[in-house]
Amino acid sequence: MTQGPAPRSLSNEALSDLLARQQFGTLATVKQSGHPHLTTMLYSWDPEARIVRLSTTADRIKVKHLQRNPRAALHVQGDDVWSFAVAEGTAEASELTTVPGDAVGRELLAMIPTAAKPEDEDAFLNQLVAERRIVIRLRVERLYGTALDING
Template sequence: MSQGPAPRTLSDEALSTLLDHQQFGTLATNKRSGHPHLTTMLYQWSPDTRVLRFSTTADRVKVKHLRRDPRAALHVSGGDVWSFAVAEGRAEVSEVTTVPGDAVGRELLAMVPQAARPSDEDAFLKELVAERRVVIRLAVERLYGTALDIDG
């Protein structure tokens, strides 16, 4: 039986590009038992600061996990099933946005892609407050991943 090609380690630049071109990944946080808690998340990657940002609500279990243990990782699939990137680091959870247009609300608004910006920003900012939204900021300390070059 032929072994086929070995996985190719991706460079830091290639990994950053992969993160930049995708929108969804699987965020792993740590349960009190030590087992991972996995959840699919929409994210924003800032390659210059090496920070991943996620919008979520204050009552989510991942927020509770990260407040107790800030270690987290994001797994992102590449354009095919043969490539992936993992970003590991320490996360911080913002305060809840409490006043429409406060700093957290503005950060959440800035995370929305320009093409998808709400037509009524004031209503959007009020909705963020009503939903008790927070920002998870994952400061990436380590990036790794591979690609498998398979024809066909």
């Protein structure tokens, strides 16, 4: 039996590009027991600020986890099953969006790709308030990931 290729580490640029290409990742927070809590999330990557933004509602358990322990990680699958990126850092939960069009509502709106912007922004901003939406901001302190070059 022959040994296949070893995984290769991805550069910071390649990791940032992977984060920018994808929209969904698995957010890991720390439960009170110390075990990880994993949830699939839609996210937005800001490479200049090194912040991952995630939209959620204020009553989700992941928010309570982050308020108790702000350490978190986002795992993002690459273009194939052999590649991935992980963004680790410290997360914070924003205040609720309470008035349609407030700063948090605008931040949530800005997370949506241009092609998917809602036709009726006012209705969307009202919906964010009704859903009690917040932004989780993961300030990325470490990026890592690998790819495995397999022809096949």
